[in-house]
Amino acid sequence: GESVGLHLPTLSVQEGDNSIINCAYSNSASDYFIWYKQESGKGPQFIIDIRSNMDKRQGQRVTVLLNKTVKHLSLQIAATQPGDSAVYFCAENQNSGYSTLTFGKGTMLLVSP
Amino acid sequence: DVKVTQSSRYLVKRTGEKVFLECVQDMDHENMFWYRQDPGLGLRLIYFSYDVKMKEKGDIPEGYSVSREKKERFSLILESASTNQTSMYLCAVGGVGETQYFGPGTRLLVL
Numbered sequence: 229g230e231s232v233g234l235h236l237p238t239l240s241v242q243e244g245d246n247s248i249i250n251c252a253y254s255n256s257a258s259d260y261f262i263w264y265k266q267e268s269g270k271g272p273q274f275i276i277d278i279r280s281n282m283d284k285r286q287g288q289r290v291t292v293l294l295n296k297t298v299k300h301l302s303l304q305i306a307a308t309q310p311g312d313s314a315v316y317f318c319a320e321n322q323n324s325g326y327s328t329l330t331f332g333k334g335t336m337l338l339v340s341p
Numbered sequence: 342d343v344k345v346t347q348s349s350r351y352l353v354k355r356t357g358e359k360v361f362l363e364c365v366q367d368m369d370h371e372n373m374f375w376y377r378q379d380p381g382l383g384l385r386l387i388y389f390s391y392d393v394k395m396k397e398k399g400d401i402p403e404g405y406s407v408s409r410e411k412k413e414r415f416s417l418i419l420e421s422a423s424t425n426q427t428s429m430y431l432c433a434v435g436g437v438g439e440t441q442y443f444g445p446g447t448r449l450l451v452l
Contacts, residue, residue: 269448271443271444328389333383
């Protein structure tokens with residue numbers, strides 16, 4: 229079917245490697261950030277979030293790092309598995325009053341066995 | 342877990358038809374959102390609602406309308422479908438200052 233991954237930057241890794249996916253956000257007033265995973269033909273799935281009063285947050289096999297100085301967000305996936313293959317995108321809450329989010333275009337992660 | 346359901350996974354409609362897409366949530370969240378997703382353009386907000394009978398335009402509301410008569414249900418309406426509305430439509434729900442949870446999406450093809 230039609231892929232949301234067209235025109236996206238791609239990261240190719242081997243199974244078992246650690247993956248790092250990066251995101252530059254746009255608004256220094258943004259106070260909340262989220263990483264989503266989207267598999268082909270499915271809706272985005274929440275992975276992990278972080279608020280602007282934190283620099284790092286860890287989940288199961290995933291870590292999000294926030295660098296407010298350079299407006300940069302990264303997602304680290306430990307011991308990447310073939311099931312991690314998907315498009316990953318970040319979102320920021322620009323603190324505009326309503327809970328609307330601004331989404332990045334995404335990065336496609338391809339994991340080879 | 343939040344459950345967000347959308348009325349159809351795939352739809353094929355003809356130009357000029359009226360199209361209804363429905364989204365239902367089971368978690369009593371105030372905010373509900375409709376996005377479309379196109380290759381190379383990412384997610385774009387069409388409309389959102391922060392309460393029953395309340396609605397706000399997003400970034401690309403032209404050609405669309407919405408209805409929220411009950412808190413758990415948010416409908417997207419294409420009054421007269423056009424080929425440039427062929428897209429993946431995603432509904433999301435979330436509380437204020439919280440993450441948004443997405444439904445599985447409706448892939449709409451307008452011929």
